[in-house]
Amino acid sequence: MTRRPQKKPYHHGDLRRVLVETAETMLREDGRFQFTLREVARRAEVSHAAPYNHFPDKSALLAELGMVGFDRLREALVASRPKKVPTLREEFVEMSRAYVSFGVENPALYRLMFSPDVGSDVHLSERAVSAFRVLVELLERGQQDGVVRKGAARTLSAACWAQVHGITMLTIDGLFMPETVGAGALETALAVLFEGLER
Amino acid sequence: MTRRPQKKPYHHGDLRRVLVETAETMLREDGRFQFTLREVARRAEVSHAAPYNHFPDKSALLAELGMVGFDRLREALVASRPKKVPTLREEFVEMSRAYVSFGVENPALYRLMFSPDVGSDVHLSERAVSAFRVLVELLERGQQDGVVRKGAARTLSAACWAQVHGITMLTIDGLFMPETVGAGALETALAVLFEGLER
DNA sequence: CTCCAAATGTTGACACGAGCAACATATGGC
DNA sequence: GCCATATGTTGCTCGTGTCAACATTTGGAG
Numbered sequence: 001m002t003r004r005p006q007k008k009p010y011h012h013g014d015l016r017r018v019l020v021e022t023a024e025t026m027l028r029e030d031g032r033f034q035f036t037l038r039e040v041a042r043r044a045e046v047s048h049a050a051p052y053n054h055f056p057d058k059s060a061l062l063a064e065l066g067m068v069g070f071d072r073l074r075e076a077l078v079a080s081r082p083k084k085v086p087t088l089r090e091e092f093v094e095m096s097r098a099y100v101s102f103g104v105e106n107p108a109l110y111r112l113m114f115s116p117d118v119g120s121d122v123h124l125s126e127r128a129v130s131a132f133r134v135l136v137e138l139l140e141r142g143q144q145d146g147v148v149r150k151g152a153a154r155t156l157s158a159a160c161w162a163q164v165h166g167i168t169m170l171t172i173d174g175l176f177m178p179e180t181v182g183a184g185a186l187e188t189a190l191a192v193l194f195e196g197l198e199r
Numbered sequence: 200m201t202r203r204p205q206k207k208p209y210h211h212g213d214l215r216r217v218l219v220e221t222a223e224t225m226l227r228e229d230g231r232f233q234f235t236l237r238e239v240a241r242r243a244e245v246s247h248a249a250p251y252n253h254f255p256d257k258s259a260l261l262a263e264l265g266m267v268g269f270d271r272l273r274e275a276l277v278a279s280r281p282k283k284v285p286t287l288r289e290e291f292v293e294m295s296r297a298y299v300s301f302g303v304e305n306p307a308l309y310r311l312m313f314s315p316d317v318g319s320d321v322h323l324s325e326r327a328v329s330a331f332r333v334l335v336e337l338l339e340r341g342q343q344d345g346v347v348r349k350g351a352a353r354t355l356s357a358a359c360w361a362q363v364h365g366i367t368m369l370t371i372d373g374l375f376m377p378e379t380v381g382a383g384a385l386e387t388a389l390a391v392l393f394e395g396l397e398r
Numbered sequence: 399c400t401c402c403a404a405a406t407g408t409t410g411a412c413a414c415g416a417g418c419a420a421c422a423t424a425t426g427g428c
Numbered sequence: 429g430c431c432a433t434a435t436g437t438t439g440c441t442c443g444t445g446t447c448a449a450c451a452t453t454t455g456g457a458g
Contacts, residue, residue: 257444
């Protein structure tokens, strides 16, 4: 009789996961990146200090969210490959679109992933590099097929990463809009980039 | 006798400007973007509520700083033109370097310029577009010389902007470092980009 | 010159978030 | 069964953004 499942037990049981998920939801709702630990606790129906049993401080929770974000991004990139056997260029464009879409659809999360608020967490950088590697592999295949110029694949990939990251950020900031940069700017940017990659 | 110049007069005289300059200094010192209105007031040797006579709220001061930042950036771009009559490519590379240097040398300010904390201030966007136009003009000249592919110059410029913005941001975040992206990644990225711009 | 309205500063409040400490309750290994 | 530990709670302290009430200056209008 000490346990009444319909009433909340003293111990939550899986609070850490719930906190992360709740925070994720808040990021998705907010658009703006502005959430408080206390608000997360409130939504999780837990006292304002409870999160400190699972995260040393706020930025640790943010770092966790950032890692989740990079994992998601990585998955989105991997999943972007077209079904039909595509040309490398098609594959490249699809992956780039997937990247930008991810950021535009999750602006607060995306910004968080690159925010200084998460501190310079080593694990976070590792996740970022892990997502980055998906791009490196694509370019390596392109080099084997002779479609992509010679050179260190990770260096060429960095150029691509910078390009899509820049497009994503500017779009989120409302600076990459048709009235400013013209229609079809995304397509143009990707075309310029890819043609620069060709030998 | 009501005025004693060596003692601080009740009215500051030019507080608005001092606040902006103080805040700028703090941004330069901080590296991290983390400053408070009260700290600005403290440094300006003024009461904590004094800034509210000049800015409706914190984000208004931030927006002002952002505008200053875009003006500085614009000046840096304009000043980047090499002395000797250069090829367009040289000019392009120099301007890009100047852009990235600006961001890397003023990380907190640069981040602020693209931060959601400043709100979507219309004036800020205008300043951003104004800086952006320097790039558009360069590409238009390139098109007249037949060095740059045809197409709306502002759309091609957007691709460049995204590239240098991405490089700058990733560098500030410590993700565009040699151990991750290889040595000479900046040069490679700019080469890829420029060659993509050529017809 | 005088006097008042507006501009500009100051003090003191309030609400709220981060983080810490002391305490309460559950859990799991012995 | 019992106690160390993990997990939650309550209640503080401190700092920040913002507002309201009040003080001091300044710049005209008369």
